[in-house]
Amino acid sequence: MRSSTPDAAKFARLDFDRGRRTGFGETVYAPGKTPEQLVSIFAAFKRKGQPVLATRVSPEQAAALAGRFADTAYDPTSRTVASTWRTRRAGRRIKGNVAVLAAGTADLPVAEEAAKTVEFFGGTVSRFYDVGIAGLHRLLGVVGEVRKADVVIAAAGMEGALPSVVAGLVPAPVIALPTSVGYGCGAGGFAAVLSMLNSCAEGVTVVNIDNGFGAAVAACRMLRKQG
Amino acid sequence: MRSSTPDAAKFARLDFDRGRRTGFGETVYAPGKTPEQLVSIFAAFKRKGQPVLATRVSPEQAAALAGRFADTAYDPTSRTVASTWRTRRAGRRIKGNVAVLAAGTADLPVAEEAAKTVEFFGGTVSRFYDVGIAGLHRLLGVVGEVRKADVVIAAAGMEGALPSVVAGLVPAPVIALPTSVGYGCGAGGFAAVLSMLNSCAEGVTVVNIDNGFGAAVAACRMLRKQG
Amino acid sequence: MRSSTPDAAKFARLDFDRGRRTGFGETVYAPGKTPEQLVSIFAAFKRKGQPVLATRVSPEQAAALAGRFADTAYDPTSRTVASTWRTRRAGRRIKGNVAVLAAGTADLPVAEEAAKTVEFFGGTVSRFYDVGIAGLHRLLGVVGEVRKADVVIAAAGMEGALPSVVAGLVPAPVIALPTSVGYGCGAGGFAAVLSMLNSCAEGVTVVNIDNGFGAAVAACRMLRKQG
Amino acid sequence: MRSSTPDAAKFARLDFDRGRRTGFGETVYAPGKTPEQLVSIFAAFKRKGQPVLATRVSPEQAAALAGRFADTAYDPTSRTVASTWRTRRAGRRIKGNVAVLAAGTADLPVAEEAAKTVEFFGGTVSRFYDVGIAGLHRLLGVVGEVRKADVVIAAAGMEGALPSVVAGLVPAPVIALPTSVGYGCGAGGFAAVLSMLNSCAEGVTVVNIDNGFGAAVAACRMLRKQG
Amino acid sequence: MRSSTPDAAKFARLDFDRGRRTGFGETVYAPGKTPEQLVSIFAAFKRKGQPVLATRVSPEQAAALAGRFADTAYDPTSRTVASTWRTRRAGRRIKGNVAVLAAGTADLPVAEEAAKTVEFFGGTVSRFYDVGIAGLHRLLGVVGEVRKADVVIAAAGMEGALPSVVAGLVPAPVIALPTSVGYGCGAGGFAAVLSMLNSCAEGVTVVNIDNGFGAAVAACRMLRKQG
């Protein structure tokens, strides 16, 4: 569970022990937090020598963090800010590779949120973008590489068919990541999430619409099994 | 418009001029009609020397028709009965080939309703069944043949992705035919029809769930453009 | 498949071979692209001597294109920008006429997106606007002309009945194009798309809400059968 | 409000004053009542010399009533049983004519429930059946007659477009009566009721799916204005 | 049918004969029209000596009309502008009284749109506002007055129970007018419209959410029966 928003009066108790307990660092869901609150949270982690990742960061929030910390990295596509300071954590880290696929360029922010989160937790990521099923040759051209991954995250909006096609081509667990890309009957990603839940391919599991972070955490839980 | 059911008191006025007007014969939607009513309708067409096709025919209705007419053909998979008597119609007939694809064997009754209807109206049909996207090699193995068709009808339930994949591989118009095959969130075919309306592939059009007859009539309207 | 948005970091690979492969030129879905990106895309096509059409173009994007290229045409109703430069394409073009009908004036942007797209691909268009079913005399007054078309696209919001009425009056394939015009129970076009999928008229096929571009591509796939 | 079902222990208090209060007789919603209960209810009204109408009567219930009362009339299409005994009621009755239209033969049970109810309350009914919009010539052939009615009830399932077309052709109030005829996306009458609520024609009002009785009572409330 | 929006290129053909044909004047749905277009439409009617009513008028549109015509009346609650110039129409007008009820003050804009429209067409209106069912004594205190009306329009959002309660208390036809007042599960008026379609009271008919204009036209069709 991540502390959410709005954070009234005083803000959420930080869980500094979490990294040790689960092998994962702490993450922060930025929406609803003031730039000042985000800065305070990052400062607290830095004092402890622990890593921290913020997701869904607005440009204003990112500017406040960049102005205060030279040792953070903002990625505008994924809307994440990760600490880059030296950390004291010496515990075991996640091992393994996650393939992140995206059907179209509009799915990139969600796919990159997943990718950056996996990397923050210690996994490696192979990216395969613009491999939607309407141009099948692009997907077939990379499937050999995708098969090498330990876990696959497949992001798609519209009709959401990408994870179903991929699951028929690779042996790894496939996490279907519906995005809100679409309009009309598919507005908000509902066609995509329904399509993914009803996949005729075996072994697909699904997360909420646009939940790149959740897909990444699920992937890391699977990867941790490796170590 | 086909006369529907239940047919109270006296039954629907038959449209004997229809074949001449549109180049298509008359069809009958069987549900809600008594076996006696169906027999009477077929008898009227036979007297006129005109062809007739009944769809959604129950085994009881089919038995009544077979008991009365030696010159009809019942197909239990598609649940159709077509007249085989000599007809006086000498007008132009539909020319061209329709590829009918089905994702799974459970989609066959709907796919065959489409195929039999196209054939009744004079078109030829190429069948490609069990080519669902979870086993992509089967679809890719036949795509060369599918590309030869003038129109494609692609039937699928579950996540309904087949028409989207096909439309990226062939230049012909693709009619997406959702079926009610599915369960849970996809019960009744709603995931499939939503998926098809939101196809990321260009040029897909959609008919109602399980409406194999409607898909076939649409295909014939396109084919008639050929003649 | 059209490259979509947002177009992160570097933008979508352009498919210059597409015109040759399918007989159609390339199109660009403008939302999410910066004016600079659109200008770059148009410049690339112009260098190749190939035509290009952008849809859903905002006034800002249109101004950027107009400022850079004298040989493009912006249509504010359909929100399209088409290149007008001389092209090297000498391949076969689509032949045939598409009737585009719109129920009300509010449906015009969607209907015109369809019309402009058909024209871009080489077809001719006959327009019949403000022919909604509540004033049936207007529709009946033009039905003779509509019957001459090879394909019919019928756009309507609200109760979406226009395609059903038209399909009973003409022999051509009818593509039902639901629009998001409506409010209350019909907000977003859901009543229209449901109505069209359940048409009691035979031979109607349906595209997604407001998908004028998709209706046009489907029509062109049908027309190409002519050549 | 009609007494409904199941009628536990002792059954609903009958409202013998209702005829006098509203000018309408009493009606009984049959589902959930035992044949014996229906017979008792009819006997009570007969003793009072008052008329009674039962709707949604099953064949078993109808047989019980017919076996006990020679002076009742069962209509299997509308599933109604009306008393035909001499009544003491001498109050004013409804005056005026209601046109009842049905799109297809499958809509007849609902349309006839409306028609029989209007007649029970004293109105006259003009019936126009099988006038669905897919065969517009049939509707246009009778529209002159329909225009003579004081109120119009238009029953349709599927895409439910009939009331919208009719309201553009006649000046009377149009009550849209959706039926549960349909399948797939239109199963249960939901496409029809949505279509009717979103009618682009002015002056259409809507009742619940299959609620022929309710449409008739609304029509009678309008007619009573006549007297 | 009213001309709607946006009104591209040239705007809707005006129907000057409509007043004569139906006994009603012309109305204009303002959204999507520029202030200049509205002014032009009003000028055209004034030249013909005919009345005109615009609904859903924005403050900007209203200011433009007021600046140009002294003989128009803008009502900000109902968002209507009606012409007050002398008209040449000498035909029969609607006779009768419509009771307009509103459950809460938030329902007033919709209720007043209905009331102003009835008045524009020649009917008289009795208003009963803030009579929601949670404070039943207010409704019961006015029910004697409401019973005198020829037609009742009952507007309510939230749980939408007002029309059901009213229909049990008055003999006139009751038009249920759902409003979009509500939040959470009732956002957009969906709970209200569902509640009204399922009314346990007999003789209620329903229009679309927020469709005060449509409720008024339906009422006027019923009133016209009076004359």
Added chain:
Amino acid sequence: MRSSTPDAAKFARLDFDRGRRTGFGETVYAPGKTPEQLVSIFAAFKRKGQPVLATRVSPEQAAALAGRFADTAYDPTSRTVASTWRTRRAGRRIKGNVAVLAAGTADLPVAEEAAKTVEFFGGTVSRFYDVGIAGLHRLLGVVGEVRKADVVIAAAGMEGALPSVVAGLVPAPVIALPTSVGYGCGAGGFAAVLSMLNSCAEGVTVVNIDNGFGAAVAACRMLRKQG
């Protein structure tokens, strides 16, 4: 939490301490249990000298219990079987009166399930049935009695307005109990539950459709506050 169905292999651990812990006895949800399993469960409670209540009991299950235990009472309307044997429980019991209202006779099984459950737990029940809002005089005739209750449970299907009207008339907490009585747009009770959640009356809380048992337990939790 009640043990549910089907009860595979061996059946649910019984919670004999529950009566002592919460002041309530144990209850059994009968669907999915074999008559033999129900008999065994009742026998176990009888041996312990504890009371037991079964809900949703089928006639077959009831017959099995009656055949084995003379000291149980089956109520076919509420479909409950309660033990009547002497119990050893001497703890405090619920005190207070619950008014159970039902809109129509069809709502009785659900209302009685609530009433019998309250009585089983030691509360007293005042029943007010057939007090639906379409005949408001019936409700107003009993409201004085209803005001004496400590808690009110109001059961209604169709448009579900009863709890909203009642909550405006009494000071006690009102539990809205939607029933599945209805058809068309209200099929399954969805219109009722939506209506109740959106009540314009303050202080209404809602349980699931047909959940008479749950409404009763909630009422008893409120009553226990009395003791």
Added chain:
Amino acid sequence: MRSSTPDAAKFARLDFDRGRRTGFGETVYAPGKTPEQLVSIFAAFKRKGQPVLATRVSPEQAAALAGRFADTAYDPTSRTVASTWRTRRAGRRIKGNVAVLAAGTADLPVAEEAAKTVEFFGGTVSRFYDVGIAGLHRLLGVVGEVRKADVVIAAAGMEGALPSVVAGLVPAPVIALPTSVGYGCGAGGFAAVLSMLNSCAEGVTVVNIDNGFGAAVAACRMLRKQG
């Protein structure tokens, strides 16, 4: 019933007797009221020496009230303004304690609206925030305290599981308060409200999404039973 918005022309009649009738003071739903109207309403209550509470107050409205009355208290988290002036009310007040739980910090505005309303009516409140089920140890750490409350209000968005877990741990009535916190499939709070209505725990009742005020009034109706 609270007077709602927009308050056209003149504003809602205030109900000064309400405090005496029900033991509760008057409350005002602020949205749609101008700051001036709110000030007038507060002034009227102050003149009468009666308390008043406004909910959903915007910062602009709050500033207007603060500028005019030193004896009011604005709470930005709950968006409420309560009068703090001396009141003449001497009637009985609500007694008892309400535990208000919130799953996450984003649920605080809704939870605090409930808490402040209970306090306004005279009850005491124990707050337990950030006790969502994903970190069960936090909830288990406070459950001993929660068990002391007379009534529990449990606010949660997302999957809405908190009330179900709580109801299994405490004997008091549990009011489930869904919030609109969530996104994707849970946008608007629909997953939470559905989850709460289907709770496997006995004795949970539910209010509308974000209806903190309604939950508090229901709690107070239950508490009043205490006095």
Added chain:
Amino acid sequence: MRSSTPDAAKFARLDFDRGRRTGFGETVYAPGKTPEQLVSIFAAFKRKGQPVLATRVSPEQAAALAGRFADTAYDPTSRTVASTWRTRRAGRRIKGNVAVLAAGTADLPVAEEAAKTVEFFGGTVSRFYDVGIAGLHRLLGVVGEVRKADVVIAAAGMEGALPSVVAGLVPAPVIALPTSVGYGCGAGGFAAVLSMLNSCAEGVTVVNIDNGFGAAVAACRMLRKQG
């Protein structure tokens, strides 16, 4: 992809190489297949010396298989039939343990379908049943054991909260398996699947309602990572 139903004319091509390709054996979805067809399929696998598992087997189908093969095992709870004959497969098998949790006894058929499928593919299963969140002590009593599993499958109907609670207590990947157990607003499992997709706990992924087989295959894909 599993061959589905009905299997027209000749039945599905069997994929004897599948076991070798993926390390998993073949499975058969029984619904829609005749007992004879199932027997033929099993016979084919036996001849090849390969294992086979049938799911959703009816008692009639099970009897046919048992009558023909002594070396098969039918489990009526999970509705599966697994071959027990000696197999020639010598490839690597899945290693690891899957904890299968079920909220109530009604969820057992779905949970057991998952468990039997995991066992068929070579994994071991730890079962924790009747651990629904309404009686939290049962879940907390076994959580130490659950934490030892490599993957967790948590089945629940009703409000579907079990996977969210579990994911906060264990580090392994949690597959949420919604079941169709529920009624009213939760009928068909929709409340459960929505709840699970919106889990506030990190790392939960979801499969379709009642898809025990799919949950198991996903778990095995994760386990295979172990070997």
